Amino acid sequence: MEIEDITLETIAEKMPFFLEYWPFIITGIVCLLAGFVLFKTALESPGEESLPPEPDLLDELDDLEDEMDLEAEETENNEQIVPALPIDLKHIPLSYTKISPEESLKRTEEFFKLMSNRRTVRFFSPEPVPVEIIRNIIMTAGTAPSGAHTEPWTYVLVSDPKMKQKIRDIVENEERINYERRMGDTWVTDLKPLKTDWEKEYLTTAPYLILVFKQMYGFKENGLKKTHYYNEMSVAIAAGILLTAIHNAGLVSLTSTPLNCGPALRVLLDRPSNEKLTLLLPVGYPAEDATVPDLTRKPLEEILVEI
């Protein structure tokens, strides 16, 4: 007997089902294998959706993740979630005085005139400024709205000359590396017309430095972490009010976001790890010979879309 006959006979004898349905069985096995391979590939290789996000979204994602982690943690730890504000918070009549449209118009014109003179100043006078003025300015910044009224800000006011020098050392050290290595040609070239460089004399000349920290989260009375919703946006709004209050007081400042200095300055100023440095502002009077770049601002037609 030939081998083929033996094989067929054996199969027919032992597995009559296979002999009759073998094309379907083989197709089934092939489909199962293909399905398994496809499934594994989909799990292992990054699809379009798992591509790394744009770098400028990373911070926001970070913040959002923090918020989600916190929520999860609180839900896990708390059978009954306690609100950060008192559950029986009183609601009171709004304190409001209506003014006429004419008065409104006059005020908006005057306020625009005042604010259009605000400039970023890089040359400061060492002339002292009464600290009460700065405290009032910071109190005004503290009137800003914030996500769920979490007030996620801390203002560190530095006037001690030794501390200002330490801050300057940290900032200049990092800024030198930023300008020489980290920022890249395009950024450095974009800054050339503003004549900024790594040297920051104003950090020791200005009578005050205000360092604005955002609190990424806080703590409830029961010790649990408190989510600070939209803390970045809340602190940015407060910073706008701070700058406006500085200008309104007849003082000048320089908005700066010292690159890579945050952790060192946080430690130097003894701030807790839930706080992150967002802005460093020297505040005082301008130097007598202070100059500013001759900039113009976009006209209303370019910044306003009316629908």
Ligand SMILES: Cc1cc2nc3c(=O)[nH]c(=O)nc-3n(C[C@H](O)[C@H](O)[C@H](O)COP(=O)(O)O)c2cc1C
């Ligand atoms: C977020 C932010 C960061 C800034 N960082 C710096 C800085 O590190 N150094 C600096 O000299 N100016 C800095 N500036 C100031 C801008 O250069 C300035 O606002 C801009 O040139 C417009 O000038 P003006 O403020 O006089 O209208 C910063 C401004 C902003 C809003």
